[in-house]
Amino acid sequence: MTAQQEQRVALVTGGTSGIGLAIAGRFQADGMRVAVLDLDRPHAREVAGQRGFTFIPADLARREDCRRAVEETVSALGGLDVLVNNAGFQHIDPIKEFPEDTWDTMLHVMLTAPFLLIKYAWPHLTRGGQGRVINIASIHGHVASPFKSAYISAKHGLIGLTRTAALEAGEQGLTVNAICPGYVRTPLVEGQIADQARTRGLSEAEVEQKVMLEPAAIKKLLNPEDVAALASYVASPAAWGMTGAVLDLDLGWTAR
Ligand SMILES: NC(=O)c1ccc[n+]([C@@H]2O[C@H](COP(=O)([O-])OP(=O)(O)OC[C@H]3O[C@@H](n4cnc5c(N)ncnc54)[C@H](O)[C@@H]3O)[C@@H](O)[C@H]2O)c1
Known part of the structure; x- marks a missing residue:
């Protein structure tokens, strides 16, 4: 652990469950100060409190919550160096029956919110010259399966956002990468x-x-900790030269 890592601040969306919780815990063990954003539910508050994370209650389906989440993180922890766009959920239905409002919410939570959080956090992420954005995409950012149209569209889009942001951020020492897990x-x-x-x-x-x-x-x-170990490397100063990368951790799923 370096002195610089000790002082860094991370915001992990969906950080009170599954992969997000494992990443938040790993970052804390790496010496970062960690804020977890999640829906305002008693269980989420409890998990954050028990683990010593700053809890940022927010619904990523709401644009104004994205702006407030960045502001609250910066005011609670004094900055924002590492943003992990992880929150997500699934809905399974054929396209002809897929509820339109669910489509809108899924695209907002898993694609629009990562864009907004990157946009609002940009001045903070670029301040120290070692900023990191890590987008948790999926094998479904590369390949499709039936009945998951909104999820797969959002994850394909998130890879496009990752690559575009990486190109815009490079001069400022900010790296932007995607991790694509198989089933965890x-x-x-x-x-x-x-x-x-x-x-x-x-x-x-x-x-x-x-x-x-x-x-x-x-x-x-996979276990959530396997994804967290990769995120820890991507967030570290050692990974300064990796940007715009789409990192598969997929049990060989996409090898064929
Ligand atoms: N588990 C897997 O096999 C797997 C594989 C590939 C990618 N992923 C991706 O990893 C990410 C985390 O998945 P997980 O399996 O840990 O899921 P999970 O259900 O354990 O955690 C997801 C978290 O996101 C939060 N969330 C959902 N909607 C939200 C909203 N509107 N606002 C704020 N927070 C919200 C939930 O409350 C929850 O805490 C997701 O983006 C998922 O698509 C998961």
Whole structure:
């Protein structure tokens, strides 16, 4: 851990559950001061409090919350050096039945909000010459699956945003990268496994092995800490030369 890392401030969206929580914990262990943004729910406040994170209640479907979240982070922790756009959720339906308002919300939370947070945080992220934006995309930023149109559109878009922001930020020492995980054992995925087991009449273990991991070379779900370890490297000063990168951590899913 370097002295510079000790003083850095990170904001992790969706930081009270799953991948976001693991990244927040890892950054804290790396010596950063960490704010977690999440929906204003008692459980989220409790998790943040127990772990010693600054809690920023916000709904990323609301534009004004994105601006306020940056302002509150800077006023609570004195700056903002590392932004992790991680919050997200899934909705599964064929396009012809996909609820239009759900589409709008998903695109806002997973694509528009990362754009707004980058835009509002830009002056802070570029201040110290070692700023970092890490966008948590997905294998579904590269490839599609049926019934996830909004999710896949948002994740493909997030990769485009990553590359564009990287080109605009390079002169200011700010790097912008995307991490594309395969399936990670989190509440989001455990919900999907349970749903698919019900609808397909399979056991949860069969859904994991035969449905979810079928295209993967390594037939094992990732853990949130695996993603956090990669995020820790990307956030570190050592990764200064990596920008606009789309980093697959996908069990070999997209190798074929
Ligand atoms: N779990 C996986 O297999 C996997 C794989 C690839 C990518 N991802 C991506 O990783 C990210 C985290 O997923 P996870 O599996 O940890 O999910 P999770 O459900 O455990 O956590 C997501 C967090 O986002 C928050 N969130 C949702 N909507 C929000 C909103 N409107 N405003 C503020 N916060 C909101 C939730 O409250 C929750 O805390 C997501 O972007 C997801 O698409 C997950």
